Amino acid sequence: AQSVAQPEDQVNVAEGNPLTVKCTYSVSGNPYLFWYVQYPNRGLQFLLKYITGDNLVKGSYGFEAEFNKSQTSFHLKKPSALVSDSALYFCAVRDDSNYQLIWGAGTKLIIKP
Amino acid sequence: ETGVTQTPRHLVMGMTNKKSLKCEQHLGHNAMYWYKQSAKKPLELMFVYSLEERVENNSVPSRFSPECPNSSHLFLHLHTLQPEDSALYLCASSQGSGTGRSYGYTFGSGTRLTVV
Numbered sequence: 525a526q527s528v529a530q531p532e533d534q535v536n537v538a539e540g541n542p543l544t545v546k547c548t549y550s551v552s553g554n555p556y557l558f559w560y561v562q563y564p565n566r567g568l569q570f571l572l573k574y575i576t577g578d579n580l581v582k583g584s585y586g587f588e589a590e591f592n593k594s595q596t597s598f599h600l601k602k603p604s605a606l607v608s609d610s611a612l613y614f615c616a617v618r619d620d621s622n623y624q625l626i627w628g629a630g631t632k633l634i635i636k637p
Numbered sequence: 638e639t640g641v642t643q644t645p646r647h648l649v650m651g652m653t654n655k656k657s658l659k660c661e662q663h664l665g666h667n668a669m670y671w672y673k674q675s676a677k678k679p680l681e682l683m684f685v686y687s688l689e690e691r692v693e694n695n696s697v698p699s700r701f702s703p704e705c706p707n708s709s710h711l712f713l714h715l716h717t718l719q720p721e722d723s724a725l726y727l728c729a730s731s732q733g734s735g736t737g738r739s740y741g742y743t744f745g746s747g748t749r750l751t752v753v
Binding site for chain 1: 685729741742744
């Protein structure tokens, strides 16, 4: 069965430090992977996606994600965290059977000044 | 604003009430979705409407009833809900069909529903 896992409920990072939010996936074919962010009282916003090509994908707000096929991972990264990055982050993978997105449970990112 | 508008933003309803959630998009997208978001759980896809089909999650109770009168509007009709139905209900839209459908969703801000 196709699935996506975000192993951390919450990640705490000091402002200015690098951040990583983890995501692993399981798919039967080539993975189509996504990251979305949700700020308080808002809907989800698209950050970036991996379809094919370079393993390092750059997205909005200075975020990037690294696709690692051997480890079936798609971790979200940012070199220097901002307090305004504090939000809920969702990883998703496309279900090849119906093209819908399968979502992780989300990771709460807290950036402390 | 994202281009997907949901109303109301907050709704409190009793278990015997009937209410409706509304979603509207003016992005020219041809697929619309209802999701349920509960704390610390993956987003739960409830319904999909696209040009080709309506897709339902068979685990969604019949007390939730979707309506899509056109490609820009989507409703979720609610009746005799239970307290465990309290959640954030998100509407989303996307362009494309089949493989194109998953190339990015645009979400509304959601309706925070509380069932008392």
